[in-house]
Amino acid sequence: MSRAYTRFLLGKALPHFWCPGCGNGIVLAAIARALAAAGLSPTEVVVVTGIGCWGKADDYLNVNAFHGTHGRALPIATGIKVNRPELTVLALMGDGDCATIGGNHLLHAARRNVGVKAIVVNNFNYGMTGGQYSSTTPGGKATSTSPFGNPEEGLDIARVAEAAGANYVARSTVYHAAQVEAYIREAISAPGFGLVEVASTCPTYFGRLNGMRTATDMMKWLRDVAASLNAARDLSEEERRRRIVIGKFCDRRAPDFNQRYEAIRRVARESGFNPGVVNIGR
Amino acid sequence: MAREPDVRYLQGNEAIAEGAFAAGARFFAGYPITPSSEIAEIASRRLLELGGVYLQMEDELASMAAVIGASFAGVKSFTATSGPGFSLMQENLGLAVMTETPCVVVNIQRSGPSTGLATKPAQADVMQARWGTHGDHAAIALCPCSVQECYDLTVMAFNYAERFRTPVVLLADEIVGHMREKVVLGGPRGVEVVDRRRYSGEPEGYMPYLAGEDGVPAFAAPGGPSLGRANSSMHDETGFANNTPENATAVIRRLHDKVYNARSEICHVKEYMTGDCDIVLISYGATSRAARAAAMRAREKGLRAGCLTLTTIWPFPDEAVARVCRRAERVIVPEMNTGQLIGEVRRAACRPDVVGLNKFNGLGIDPGEILRKIEEVRT
Ligand SMILES: Cc1ncc(C[n+]2csc(CCOP(=O)(O)OP(=O)(O)O)c2C)c(N)n1
Ligand code: SF4
Numbered sequence: 138m139s140r141a142y143t144r145f146l147l148g149k150a151l152p153h154f155w156c157p158g159c160g161n162g163i164v165l166a167a168i169a170r171a172l173a174a175a176g177l178s179p180t181e182v183v184v185v186t187g188i189g190c191w192g193k194a195d196d197y198l199n200v201n202a203f204h205g206t207h208g209r210a211l212p213i214a215t216g217i218k219v220n221r222p223e224l225t226v227l228a229l230m231g232d233g234d235c236a237t238i239g240g241n242h243l244l245h246a247a248r249r250n251v252g253v254k255a256i257v258v259n260n261f262n263y264g265m266t267g268g269q270y271s272s273t274t275p276g277g278k279a280t281s282t283s284p285f286g287n288p289e290e291g292l293d294i295a296r297v298a299e300a301a302g303a304n305y306v307a308r309s310t311v312y313h314a315a316q317v318e319a320y321i322r323e324a325i326s327a328p329g330f331g332l333v334e335v336a337s338t339c340p341t342y343f344g345r346l347n348g349m350r351t352a353t354d355m356m357k358w359l360r361d362v363a364a365s366l367n368a369a370r371d372l373s374e375e376e377r378r379r380r381i382v383i384g385k386f387c388d389r390r391a392p393d394f395n396q397r398y399e400a401i402r403r404v405a406r407e408s409g410f411n412p413g414v415v416n417i418g419r
Numbered sequence: 420m421a422r423e424p425d426v427r428y429l430q431g432n433e434a435i436a437e438g439a440f441a442a443g444a445r446f447f448a449g450y451p452i453t454p455s456s457e458i459a460e461i462a463s464r465r466l467l468e469l470g471g472v473y474l475q476m477e478d479e480l481a482s483m484a485a486v487i488g489a490s491f492a493g494v495k496s497f498t499a500t501s502g503p504g505f506s507l508m509q510e511n512l513g514l515a516v517m518t519e520t521p522c523v524v525v526n527i528q529r530s531g532p533s534t535g536l537a538t539k540p541a542q543a544d545v546m547q548a549r550w551g552t553h554g555d556h557a558a559i560a561l562c563p564c565s566v567q568e569c570y571d572l573t574v575m576a577f578n579y580a581e582r583f584r585t586p587v588v589l590l591a592d593e594i595v596g597h598m599r600e601k602v603v604l605g606g607p608r609g610v611e612v613v614d615r616r617r618y619s620g621e622p623e624g625y626m627p628y629l630a631g632e633d634g635v636p637a638f639a640a641p642g643g644p645s646l647g648r649a650n651s652s653m654h655d656e657t658g659f660a661n662n663t664p665e666n667a668t669a670v671i672r673r674l675h676d677k678v679y680n681a682r683s684e685i686c687h688v689k690e691y692m693t694g695d696c697d698i699v700l701i702s703y704g705a706t707s708r709a710a711r712a713a714a715m716r717a718r719e720k721g722l723r724a725g726c727l728t729l730t731t732i733w734p735f736p737d738e739a740v741a742r743v744c745r746r747a748e749r750v751i752v753p754e755m756n757t758g759q760l761i762g763e764v765r766r767a768a769c770r771p772d773v774v775g776l777n778k779f780n781g782l783g784i785d786p787g788e789i790l791r792k793i794e795e796v797r798t
Contacts, residue, residue, distance in 0.1 A: 150659070183641045185488070188651075195648075196659060201641035203491055204650045205484065206514050212448075212481035216488025216496070217641070219472050220446055224492075224642050245477040398472065405467045412464070 142166070142173035145182075147199045154193060158344075158352025160311035160337030161191050164258050167314060167335075168227070169198070171321035175225070182225045185214040185253075187234035190264040190339075194229045208238030211246045214253040222252060222395045225325060232259040236294045237272040243294070243332075247301035250329040251394040256321060257294060257332060260339035268342025275379075279346040290378075295334045299386045304329030304393070306386040310336040312359040313383065320385070329393035336363075336381045425604040431569040431596040432457035432499075434604075435525055435589065436465065438573030439497050441610045444523070445471030446496035448485035450478055450504060453538040454593040455527040458499035479507035483524070487511060490520045491649050493640030495577060499525035501593075503534065505544055505551070512586055513552035516674065518649035519628070519636060521580035521615055523573070525589045527596040528704075530781050539781030540593035542704055542755040548588045549733050555671050557678035559685060560588040560733040562703040566600035572730065578613035579685060583677055584635050590732065592755065594705035594783050618645060627658040628670075634677030679734055686736035689728040690743065692718065696725030698793055699747040701740065701764050703729040706753050706784050713789035724793055732760060737767040744768035749796045751776055753784050 146169050155161045172182055182200040186192040188207035195202040201224075205213045214228040228235075235243055235257045246253060262280050263269045270280040275291045295308040305327040307320040317335050324331030338344060338355035349355045359381070366384030369377055392400075408415045429437070436458045439447075447462035449455075463473040471494070476482040482498045489496040500508065505526045515522055528544050530536035544551075548560040559579050561572045569591065576587040618625050618637040625645035630636045636656075639645040648658030653670060655661035678685070691711055693699060698717070700710040707728040717724035727743045729736060740763075744750050750768065752761040753776035761775045776792045778784050 180642065180644065180646060183492075183647075199646070201647045202649070202658075203488070203518070204652060205487075206510055206651055209480060209484040209511060209514075212476060212484035213488040213491075215474070215476075215481075216446070216448060216485035216490075217492040218488075219474060219485075220489045220494045221492045221642055241477050242481055245481070402467050405464075410464065410468045 142169040145169035145172050145179060145199055147197050150197050153197055155190060156341045158338060158340040158355065159190065160260065160335070160339070161194065161258060163311040163314050164191075164256065164317060164335050164337065165194055165197060167318040167321055168256060170318050171325060172225075174322050175325050177225055182227070183217055184227050184229060185210045185217065186229045187231065187239065188265065189231035189234055191229060191231040191258040192234060192265070208234050209242070210234060211239060211242040211253065211255065215246060215249070215251050218251055218253050219395060219398070226253045228253050228255045230255060230257050231264070232257065232261065232273040232294065233263045233271045236292050236297070240272065243298060244301045247298045247303040247330050247332070249394050250302055250304055250391055252329055254324045254331040255333070257334045258337045259294060259334055260337045260343055261291070262339060262343040264339050264342060268339070268346065278343070281342065281346070295332065295386050298332040302330070303332050303387065304389045304391055305331035307384065308334040308336070308381070308386065309383045310359040310363050310381060311338060312356050312363065316383070323388070327388065329389070329391055424606070427602055427604060428599060429566055429602050430457065430599050431563070431566050431591060432527065433461060434566045434569035434602050435499070435573045435591070435596070436461040437604055438570040439523065439577065440465055440469060441605065441612075442495065442574045442577035443612055443614070444495045444497050444577060445469060446486070446489040446494045447498065448474040448476050448482045448489070448496070449498045449500065450476055450482050452501045452504045454529055454596050455499040455501050455525065458525060479504035480511060483508040483511035484514070486522045487515050487518065487520045490522045491518070491641070491647065495521070495581070497523040497525065499527065501527050501529045501538070502531045502544060505547065509547070509551040513554060513556065514651050515586040516552065516556045517651050519584040520586070520649060521584050522586050523576045523580055523589060524586055525573070525591065528590065528592040530779070536781040538593065540705065540755060540783055541779065541781070542592055542706065543759065543779065544590065545732065545756065545759040548590050555675065557585065557675045558588065558733040559583070559585065559678060559731070560590045561730060562590050562732055563595055564704055564707045564728060565595070566598060566602045568730070569595060570602055570604060574610050574612070578611070581613045581615040582635070583681065584615060584638070585678060590704070592704045626656040628654060629656040630673055630677070634673050634680065682734050685731055686734060686739065687730035688736050688739040689730060691726040691728070693725035693727060693743050693746070695723055696747055697723045698749045698751065698797060699725050699727055699743050700789065701727045701729065701743070701750060701752045702754065703732055703760065706755060709784050709786045709789055710753055712786035713793060716786060716790050717793050722793060722797060735763045735767060740764055740767040741769070744770055750774065751789070751792055751796060753789050753792070755779060755784060
């Protein structure tokens, strides 16, 4: 079979619907390359999307696809993965999808350590609905619903996922495209819940309202605002908050949900499915 | 081969869980809520045994989403809840309609609004089961009135879900969910189980929403030779977005018609003493037991009462209701709400004079109340 990453892309669906300078295309290509590098065939892959600009990514991917509801990509993907562990299941979500309306599902997918891989494009606002603030919009930034500055602080998706129990968490930016692909590749091969957060450009809204009118401005911003995990160690908490810390946050090998569920099934079977005779330290 | 009948003494909720497994369900996702939690508890144990998976989700939005994901992956799946959880499931119930993903949602109705008289019985989610999710859509809802029906109708719910590729609501109530009765599992010829039609053509030729003559598309699970695609957005046969007015008209029409054209197959009612009745009691769920007892007592008093019990409430059994109402002088609709299904009865029968008997205080309707209503309206 061809190893070309283009077999994961739907050429006939192009040109895509994203604005010029949008970072989504970079992440899309990174996914296709990572899937090809993993030696997978399109039939072995399921992509689940929510709703948003990034949520339209399934339109361009030649794999099994479920285009769901805003915020619910993770539980849909969970239902698929726990029943068909042999499939590679990716949940593609914007920051709104993943961390705002779907924030509760993020916590629990990570805690459950279900073998879904979340690829989150964080453009710091709701692109699809006209650039309103999201749970990741940094404090003080302008959006279409915070024209004088955001009164709330932004959420650090990667650190939340790490704290909640994800096996694999990494963050990069669309400026660092090769790193994005490498992280997605690693996440796919790691067991359990994986999350790759990609800080991205939305020149149409977030950029325009915050002094970065062009894609180039936004790319330069991502280049300069990014700080590696190592470099970030020397920064104060305050300084760190103003940067985007990139790198691999964790790479654990804890058994995933299915492994643990099957272990429980063995215990149950040995007991003759009689909970009364199982010693679990009661 | 005839088998020994498997006779048990079960609670309604237990019979629902067993019905689901008999129908082939191997995945349950839910969030506990009284009076439905027994179903989750049984599923957590039995699915380990049956080789399936039980997942306790973080909320009912996630439960409904996971059930849909599982079914998209090819596994028959269900959830069980009550009022507050049913409300949270509404958006993704629509997702199951739009993506044509078979699944069963059990709602053991309790009193509302909101936390209300938790966890007392009610029949107040009748309209929510029909119109709770936004947008135009068909709905199938079945109402059991005995433990046996809890079992039988759960199997039927799965069969309709698979046959029509749509979510089906088993709309029970606390009384039926918690009552204990004798139930025969399996039946002498086993349970008749329907599975969704699978695509068997060339892998490249698969179109996820190309409907057959019955309006229902063939299914291909991910991981097989064809690529599966489900889409919550308006889409055409290919599964890709298509927002033209012509396509939207065709899709919404088909989603409606695939269910409504099969009404004679889906709509089930039971008639008791309707042949000669002057007064007919139209009811569903637990209330229909009281209605039957009341009709019997009325007969003893020389009043010709009869009962029409609606097993299927959505689609509404228009023909049966119209036929029975045509013969009766008076029509009474007892229900545990302020009057929900009565509107459908009036519409189907073209009779504004249909009388309601409505109770919404957390107590079931008893035969004496219905008998008094019969005596009141007969003049
Ligand atoms: C329940 C619900 N609420 C609101 C919306 C409207 N909506 C669609 S996409 C979106 C936000 C998208 O933002 P994000 O997830 O960050 O993705 P982006 O468009 O930035 O890629 C919103 C609010 C919706 N579709 N569903
Ligand atoms: S609005 Fe922003 S996120 Fe959406 S396509 Fe345009 S640039 Fe990309």
